Amino acid sequence: MTILVGYAQGEGGTGGVQLGAMLAEAAGTDLEVATVVPRPWTTPSMAKVDAEFAAWTDQIVTAARNEVAEYMEIYPPDLRWTFTRLDHRTASAALIDRAQESSADVLVISSTSEGQLGQIVIGSTGDALLHKSPIPVAIAPRGYRSPKDGQLTRITVAVAGSGPEARAVLTRAREAWESTRVPLRVVTFAVRGGAMYPPLVGLSTEGTVLDQWKEQAATDHQTLIDDGTIPAGIDCVVAAGRGWREAVDSIPWLDGEVLVVGSTREGVLAQVFIGSRSAKLIRHSSVPVVVLPR
Incomplete structure (x- = not known):
């Protein structure tokens, strides 16, 4: 069992990591944090552009790993967590593939940096996951902070x-x-x-x-x-x-509460697909939302 968090350094803060850690600790399972970077070119470049591109993605991954590691120091050692680099052309596809490979129970993401603090704002990656994911998708509001003790309430x-x-x-x-x-x-x-x-x-x-x-x-x-x-x-x-x-x-x-909603019956079986009512509820929720697949 695993809680998988999609983390983009500098975008949306650590809200998704905090939510993922809270869920993992409550369920007594492992936490995996993954950062998706663009897949590099497969053919060499005479101008060494491919090497520069690879160095740039390495910097992104290193910064994300260091930021996550620094935050995870507040949790007890028995909360097992790992960091994974995913090279892919599409962030949502990379996260879904990784979730299936690791048999993840929940896929966690943060709101985008747009919108008001405390509000769930869904970006392009989140929108794709909320219409394709075969496992539950949990979304942290912008600026989300888990309780001081990190406990699900x-x-x-x-x-x-x-x-x-x-x-x-x-x-x-x-x-x-x-x-x-x-x-x-x-x-x-x-x-x-x-x-x-x-x-x-x-x-x-x-x-x-x-x-x-x-x-x-x-x-x-x-x-x-x-x-x-x-x-x-x-x-x-x-x-x-x-x-x-x-x-x-x-x-x-409550602080540390999560709201669970289902997918619309118009969606594909065994996939997440939100309808208009769920979309409105997600947008107005003041706590993290977990969307279940059909």
């Missing part, structure tokens, strides 16, 4: 309804919960749009529909509890709001 899993997709996500999240023994929470997001109905219908109708959504979500939770999909005693909440930001902020979040 809670797993929150987002579900919609009580159908097969919700059950599949809960089953995977329950496996992680059982291996880490941190608290588990189940949440359903009920988001009211800006103008769900024309004014002639009445603005109060929007509130009525939202209340019905919340009641249905609570009923779905109870169904999943009754059939044992959600273990007894697990905290189940409905997060409601007039938009994703308000809904996400309507419930408390």
Whole structure:
């Protein structure tokens, strides 16, 4: 078992490394940090451009390795970690190939350096992984800092309804919960749009529909509890709001918590593929998000 972190020195900080280390320590598994550099030319250059290119990639890898090694000094020696250089034309393809070679359980990346601190901003590599990865993809918000003790504090899993997709996500999240023994929470997001109905219908109708959504979500939770999909005693909440930001902020979040979401059913089986709802939730999440493949 391995947690694989894709790390680009100077881009996004060490948020992905911190998240990966936290997950590895919670699961009692190994951590591998990989930096992808462009693959060099295979034919020699008379102007020695190939040698200069190789020297440049060596500098990138050395700087990344040194930065990661310096940060990892804060963790106990029993957290085993390695650093890997990947030469490839595409960062996402390199990380997926390496994840399959090492039988990684989770592939971790950082947000890009764009956007606000604490916000998940997905770049081109992250976008490709969120539509192709055969293993779960974890994304750290920009500027993410794990707790001082580096401990995972809670797993929150987002579900919609009580159908097969919700059950599949809960089953995977329950496996992680059982291996880490941190608290588990189940949440359903009920988001009211800006103008769900024309004014002639009445603005109060929007509130009525939202209340019905919340009641249905609570009923779905109870169904999943009754059939044992959600273990007894697990905290189940409905997060409601007039938009994703308000809904996400309507419930408390812990330092060291992660949010688990599933892939859309329109995607390819055994691959990650996020839909519009998951994309909005990821963008507004204040904690790291783990996206599961179908």
